[in-house]
Amino acid sequence: MDIREEVLQKAKAAKAASYRMAILPTGVKNAALFAMADALERRAELILEANAQDLEEARQKGLKRSYLDRLMLNEARISQMGEGLRQTAGLPDPVSQGDWSTVRPNGMEIRRIRVPLGVIGIIYEARPNVTADAAALCMKSGNAVILRGGSEALRSNTAISSILSKAAYKSGVPEGALQFVESTNREAVDVMAHLPEYIDVIIPRGGAGLIRRVVENSSVPVIQTGTGVCHTFVDETADFEMAVDIAINAKTSHPSVCNAMETLLVHRAIGEAFLPRLAEAMREKKVELRGCEAARAICPDMKEAVEEDWSTEYGDLILSVKLVENLDEAIEHINRYNTGHSDAIVTKDLGNAHRFQREVDAAAVYVNTSTRFTDGFEFGFGAEIGISTQKLHARGPMGLNELTSTKYLIYGEGLVRK
C-alpha cells in the first residue's frame, strides 16, 4: 500500500471512530486504560525483542548515545508506561463537563460543555514511551488518535501500538480510534498535515526542525510544543544564595529538557559581586559559560558569546550570560529571544517582580522559582501531552482539558429570532 493511501485510510477510520469515542462512558475508557497497561506488561518480552532490533540498527547507523538512550526500553520503562496508563485512568474525565451557562432575556438557555477535539495526530521522534503516553491522554479525553513515530523506533512502536489497540478494542473502545502510521517516510507527515477533513489537530513532539517542518507545511491546525530558550534574570536586589541555587537548578538538574535555562541575565549593578560566585558554582557542575563582553570583563575565563547564542536551546551544560542595565533591558532581551516557554526573575523588589510577570511574554513567568517547574505534574494537571509555546488554544503544560474543545447546547421552547 502506498504511503498516501495508508495515511488516508487510517485517518478516515480514526474520524469515523471519533464520533463514538466522543460519547464513550468514562468507565469504559478507564477499564480500557487498565487493560492496556496490563497487556503492555504481560507482553513486555515482545516489546523488548522489537526494541533490541531497533537499538541494534540504530547502533549500526552510528546514532549518538543520547539518542540511543531515548530509544532504549527495559522492564522498568515498560512498567513506567503501564503506570502512566493507570494514572491517566485516575484523572478526571473532562468530556461533557460544563464550564459556563446562562439564560437569556428571551428564555433561551445556553450551556457550554467540553467535547473532544476529534482526531489528534501526534508526530514524534525517538522515545517509544510517547506511543503509550499519547494514546492514553487522547483516549481519556475522548479523542481518536493517529500516532506517527520516528523511523528508528518503528519496530518498538509497532509492537506497543498493536498491543495497546488490541487491548483497547477488546475493552469496548471503538475500533479505529487508535491508529499507528507505519510509513516512516517524511511523506507520511506531509499527508497527515493535509487532511483537515479527517484530522482536527496535529501536535508535533520533538526537535525544533520537526516542529518547523510541520508548522510551515500544514493545513491542519498545529499546536507547537517544547522548544524552550528559558531565561533567569538576577535583579539588583536578589538574594545571592537564592539566585545561585535557582540558576544551578534551572541549568543543571536536567539540561536536555525544554524548561531548563539557557541564558542568565544579571543586573549590571551586582555583576562584580555576583558573577564570580555564580561562575564558581557553575564550574563545579561542569557548565560551560559563554558571556557578553561586560561579563567577560569580570570573569575572563568565560568563552565569548556570539549573537547566535542568545537564541540557542543548548539542551546541554552550556549557559550564556549577559549583563543588563536594568529591568527594561532584561524584559526587552527576553521578549526578543525567548520561545514563549518559561522565564524567571530573582528579586526582592515587589514592583520589579510585578512588572516582570506582566511584561514578559511567555507561558510561565516565575518569581524566585526555578523554570524547571513548567510541567504538567508539577502544576498538578497529571500527565501532559506537551508544553505549548504558542498562544492559540493552549499555553503551557497541556493536560486533558487542553485536548478538548467546547460546544454550546441551547434549549428553547419554539424560539425564533426577531
Next chain:
Amino acid sequence: MDIREEVLQKAKAAKAASYRMAILPTGVKNAALFAMADALERRAELILEANAQDLEEARQKGLKRSYLDRLMLNEARISQMGEGLRQTAGLPDPVSQGDWSTVRPNGMEIRRIRVPLGVIGIIYEARPNVTADAAALCMKSGNAVILRGGSEALRSNTAISSILSKAAYKSGVPEGALQFVESTNREAVDVMAHLPEYIDVIIPRGGAGLIRRVVENSSVPVIQTGTGVCHTFVDETADFEMAVDIAINAKTSHPSVCNAMETLLVHRAIGEAFLPRLAEAMREKKVELRGCEAARAICPDMKEAVEEDWSTEYGDLILSVKLVENLDEAIEHINRYNTGHSDAIVTKDLGNAHRFQREVDAAAVYVNTSTRFTDGFEFGFGAEIGISTQKLHARGPMGLNELTSTKYLIYGEGLVRK
C-alpha cells in the same frame, strides 16, 4: 514600496506596539474607543467621499447589487460604526483577569491570567464597517491589529483606518498598534500568512474561497470563521406549528448570513403530514425547495436535490429537504455535511433531544430553537469578531475573551525542583 516590504514593516511595528498594548490600562483603551467613535462621526464627510469613489468604481466593474450594498456607507452606517466602538468600550476588559489558581504542596503559588494574543491579522472583503468593528475588539482585548480589506473598499477603508488610528494614538494607544495594509494584491495576504514571528493569529472574514486560501497557505495560526451549512431536523414527535415557525425563521429571516438554515431533515414517519404544510409556508416566502426523491414523491413540485446540494451554503432563498429514517440517519447526515456551525432538532422526545445535542458535532446545537441565534449579541457576549467553525482555541461566537490567551504567573520563595 513593494508589497512584502509594506506588510513586513507594518507587522514589525504592530509587534513592537503589542507589548505596550498588552499593559495599557482599561481606561485609556475606553477613552480611545470613544475618541475614535467621535472622530468617525465628525469626519463622516471624508469617509462618504472615499466610499462614493469606491462605489462608482465597483459599479463600473459591474459588481452585483448585493456586493454594492455591502460596500455602501451612509450617515446611518457610520453612526452604527461609532455606536459599535462605544459599545465595545462598555464591555468588560478581559486582560489580566484570573481564571484559575492553585497552591502546590511545595508552596508554589500558580495563577493563570488572561493576556492578549499579541498581533491579530484580520483579512476581510467588502464591508468597510469591519475596519472599525475589528479594530475596536482587538484594541479592547489588548491586541495590536493588522487590517487588510478588499480592494473594492480600499478608499473607504483607508479613510476609516486613518481617522481611527489618529484618534487612537492621540488618546494614548501606542503608535503602531493599528495597522492597515494598503496593498490589495493577493500577495499581501500571502506575506501576512508567513510572518509567524510578528503575527500571532490570522482571522479571515469572508467567503469560503478566501478562508480556504488563507488556511491552506499559512504558517501563522488561523481561526476559521463563518461558513455555515446549518441543519434543522424535524423529529417524529415535533409540534408541526413550532417546526414550521422555526424552519421559516432559520431560512428566511436573513438568508445571506452564516447561521441561516440550508438543509431541512424530516423524519420519514411524518413526511406525508408535515412536508406539504412546510412547502406551503416556504412557497409564501418565495423559497425554492430542492428535495430528495422521497420528499419529491410527497411534494412533486420540489426541484431535485443533487449530491452537491447537501454541502452547499446557498446564502439565498433556497432550501434542500431530505427525509430520513430516524435520528441516527439525521445525525449521520449532519456530521457528514455540516460545517460545524449550528444545527437544530425540533422534537418533544427528551431522549432524542439529548442524543442530538451530544452527538451532533457543531459549535451550537439547538433544541426547539432557530439556528439564527448563533451570534455574539444573542449569546450575551456583545460584539463578535466572527463565529469560529473550528475546534481549536475558540468555537462559536468569538467575543473579547476569545481574542485572549493565558499566562501562568508563579511565585515561590527560592523554590528549586528536586
